[in-house]
Amino acid sequence: MSNWIDIAAIDDIPQRGARVVKTSEGCVAVFRTGDDEVFALNNACPHKAGPLAEGIVHGKSVTCPLHNWVISLETGEAQGSDEGRVATYPARVENGRILLDRSFLRARVAA
């Protein structure tokens, strides 16, 4: 059985935008960059748990809507002088569909 879960069409997320996927342990934010890459991160800023999915996406970063922390979509690390890290999950696009890794989402439940 494949470990990749088909989530949605990539066009369901606007370029430089994000949507959330609900899980039993809170939301995962799925981002689409201007270059159509996708990234999945825990939808909570390491600062004050701001909903990152609502931030402005630029390059491969997102700016938290609450206090403007800039988070790398690739590593989940806070940029600049801020310190903290958000959990990231494997995500990819295949034939225009966004896929998330099932085992990682499970790990998240266990954690």
Added chain:
Amino acid sequence: MTKKLVVIGAGMASGRALEHLFEAGADYDVTLFNAEPRGNYNRIMLSPVLSGEKNYDDIVTHDAEWYEANGVTCRFGERVAQIDRTAKTVTAENGDVLRYDKLLFGTGSNPFMIPLPGHDLEGVIAYRDLEDTERMMALGPDNRVVVIGGGLLGLEAAAGMAARGVDVTVVHIMGHLMERQLDEAAGYLLRKALVDKGITVKCSANSKEILGVDGHVKALLLDDGTELPCDLLVMAVGIRPNVKLADKAGLAVGKGIHVDDQMITSDPDILAVGECVEHDGAIFGLVAPLYDQAKVVAKTLMGEEGTFVQKELSTKLKVTGCDLFSAGDFADGEGREDIVFRDPARGVYRRLIVENNVVIGAVMYGDTADSNWFFGLIKDKTDISEMRDTLIFGPAYQGGTPLDPLAAVAALPRDAEICGCNGICKGQIEDAIAAGATDLGAIKATTKASASCGTCTGLVEQVLAVTLGDDFVMPAAQSICGCTDMTHEDVRRMIKSQALKSMPAVWQECGWKTSCGCHVCRPALNFYLLADWPLDYQDDPQSRFINERKHANIQKDGTYSVVPRMWGGITTPTELRAIADAADKYMVPTVKVTGGQRIDLLGVKGEDLPAIWKDLNDAGMVSGYAYSKGLRTVKTCVGTDHCRFGTQDSTGLGIKLEKTLHGSWTPHKLKLAVSGCPRNCAEATCKDIGVICVDSGFQVSIGGAAGMDVKETELLVQVPTEEEAIDVIKAVTQLYREHAKYLDRIYKWMAKVGLDWIKERIVDDLDERDALLERFEVSQSIYRHDPWAKHAADKAETYQPLANLSLEAAE
């Protein structure tokens, strides 16, 4: 014994395969079918034929003599009706049955026609063959054409016809041209080049219907209601492998005819080559892999070893005289970084995509001289860590100097307007410098540039720096953000004077150092563009802060607050009941009365927003824009309606003002108030714009504040009538929209330009006031609406989670 080879389709790939066969002296008796009534020609060269640089004879690859010399039986203008794989025969349309030992499919591809209503009208064509080309060549300066499709083929058709004087409009569904080969920035440059050739380009445009009259195409209707009249409509939106015959014959077919590495289909005696094949999941449209396939086909037919390998592809194109190049992967994947280079002066754009110190993709526009070098780096997976700092400048510039931050201003032509207030162009400033004005004060004194509102000061200084070099010491100025060296004022002037109407245009012409800006510059640019070009620029929600994107205020726990408008602070029992019902229904934890005389519902879940808006809309209420850098509220007192001191109908004026101003975006939030007498119960004198009613009329004052700073408004003008008060307020709002820096409230803007400068335009110069009013109304024709109704109707789905895996994860 001579074997029989039947070839179906005389295209570029099958033609090349035959050449290889005959050159190698293979012993085949060939019959060549072609649906088009002619033999092999170079389809790629149809564009030069269209533009008149070549004619058909120039692009024929194989003529009648060649076929005869090689013993090819030509059956041009004939289709193959049927294939019997057991008997190994093909049946021609006229009933002839031919035996084959080997059969080669070269059926190519079909243009994809969007099944829009009216696509079968006379005058709707594809761009595929000589007939299509001839239809386009028959047109001239009296004709209008619409081309659907902003890919390579569509643009070549458009440019070819434009060269013949035809009035051409290109309609493209995506946000930028050639999106598969180019990124936004390069797409912008290409668009600019096409517009310079007189071609109209409409991106993000959805075709709705093709309109006809007497069975002939008349116009294309877009879904926004725009009608584009045309005599001919060319659809160039893509191609699909032509697999019909192969499918009918029972061969394995997916997107194309399945072939293995030897180009053999699921039947060992049948091969396929060219655009009709699917190899390892890929289909092919560029000529290089087709020629590789042709080589392999010839080897396989001769019983030799040949293997088709898909190679790393690059596209180097000259689209209508514009050089562009793309290679490798510039999308999809983690761990990638961009290196961007822009030279506004030469219209050059380069972007490299680097992963693990290896270049994996490149996009170049304007100057593609170094493309082979970069392509080599991609193919060879060269480690670039040593030359990373100078990599982008190309092989000749290793160790070169970085881009000059003054390049954008240096690139401006002499007639570029620098000072909008006084109409001073770059050339006049240069002349003044040449005549001895060497600092800002002297330029102001001699040309009046930057002597009025002062927002162009930065640009004037840059002209001084460019012209005088080291003799001019540039005062330190604050750039918008790390993406650019330019200030807000510089960028605003560039947007106006260079008519920059899209975000990629600003990034390119102002030399942005990042690929797509950041959270600081994008909201500012989005405002400047929509304020200066309301009809041309498409508002970009992704460049807005969440509150303006979702039309609600985000709270610290990720919930939102919802504030319906109460025009002038007036409500009704029915509205209050609807608000109470909504608060109950959506379990709103906090209901609060705001300082702007309305009711705030705090703690609404993001998913519930469209539904609560719908309920409030149904009760007649609309968005209060309580989240916007735009008009918030017009606070009022009860005025002459009830108050024994009231001098005018302050409530009525407040409602009128709120109705006319609502929906307008401003550099920062805009709060108004109207008090019915100088007792000032509505606290009008600490608002951005305040009106105090007196017996003899209306005192309009501006620049108040009651936040981090507290300021009293200053009188702009007293006017006798309500109508004039409204006009003055609309005009001053527009002046503020056009000139202020993003996130400056009116009082901060006023401190920079001075109240007198504002008075000159609003009070003294009535023509200017009228012009401001007109521009305000143009903008409001787009933006004066209720976003809640629109989002509840069209975008409700986007407020929901993308997927719900709550159960999935629990398993």
